[in-house]
Amino acid sequence: MILLKSKNYLYSFIRWFDSSSEYQTESNKESKSIDWLRAIPFVIMHLSVLFVFVVGWSPVAVFVAVLMYAIRMFAITGFYHRYFSHKAFKTSRVFQFIFAAIGASSAQRGPLWWASHHRSHHKNSDESNDQHSPKQHGFLWSHMGWFLAKHNFSTRMDKIKDYARYPELKFIDRYDVLMPVVLGTSLFLFGEFLASYFPHLGTNGWQMFIWGFIVSTIFLYHITFTINSLAHTFGTRRYETKDDSRNNWLLSILTFGEGWHNNHHYFPGSARQGFKWWEVDISFYVLKLLEKMGLIWDLRAVPEKVKYAEISKGEIV
Secondary structure (H helix, E strand, O other), X not given: OHHHHHHHHHHHHHXXXXXXXXXXXXXXXXXXXXXXXXXXXXXXXXXXXXXXXXXXXXXXXXXXXXXXXXXXXXXXXXXXXXXXXXXXXXXXXXXXXXXXXXXXXXXXXXXXXXXXXXXXXHHOOOOOOOOOOHHHHOHHHHHHHHHHEHHHOOOOHHHOHHHHOOHHHHHHHHOOOHHHHHHHHHXXXXXXXHHHHOHHHOOOHHHHHXXXXXXXXXXXXXXXXXXXXXXXXXXXXXXXXXXXXXXXXXXXXXXXXXXXXXXXXXXXXXXXXXXXXXXXXXXHHHHHHHHHOOOEEOOOOOOHHHHOOOOOOOOEO
């Protein structure tokens, strides 16, 4: 027993750098068993936000933080979600890799892990085996407990075979710590460059790292997580779906369109989640721009019969 625990601790540490290491014991009984050693980097990230009181702030650092939030939010919503999870459009292998790398820099694991778990969620939405249903497991677990559980650390390769055939995506997925380290290091070096050549901007390496990477990543974390938690709890229901998905206009702004969650669960294959003209969907607008530039193509539209199949006219439930 002691030997087994020691091996599990070792594997937990190794998984910080190589997520392919499998758990020695992994079963449905462990679905809510959190690997706290493996979760240490996640905890440290949150504690590191307090360093804003040490490094101070500058307009340029805050601007970079907002920019890093926006770019990576689009990578998560446009590519991790609508492309890798739902195949809502097509693109080249090169462009696919670029946004897989940008998405991975969000420290939300690799594209194959993210998409495989999301596909599982849609198959079992708000049922007992939905890994992050607030109805089944409570709000806090759906928000951020589920991905710290041993049962959910592995990529479900059987659900993502279409993209698992690309070795470059498997590499990013396996070494999912790489892109966050690259981004954090790059931001630090950028801050040092500005401090040396543009000192009037009032920034430096550590300030740029804390704001550009730590602060923006923490905001990105929790705004993204609200789609699992809040978007299945608060909002309106236009469509009668088997789950508790809601449309929430505020979340749609913060997540670049993901807040139209009831729309999405009714017809998940669409590249557009704001079905009505007034439902702001920033990620879709960017995807349309990329389509005009020839970088992506075959965006899946919302069928007219789906747009007008509503049953509650936005009634609060």
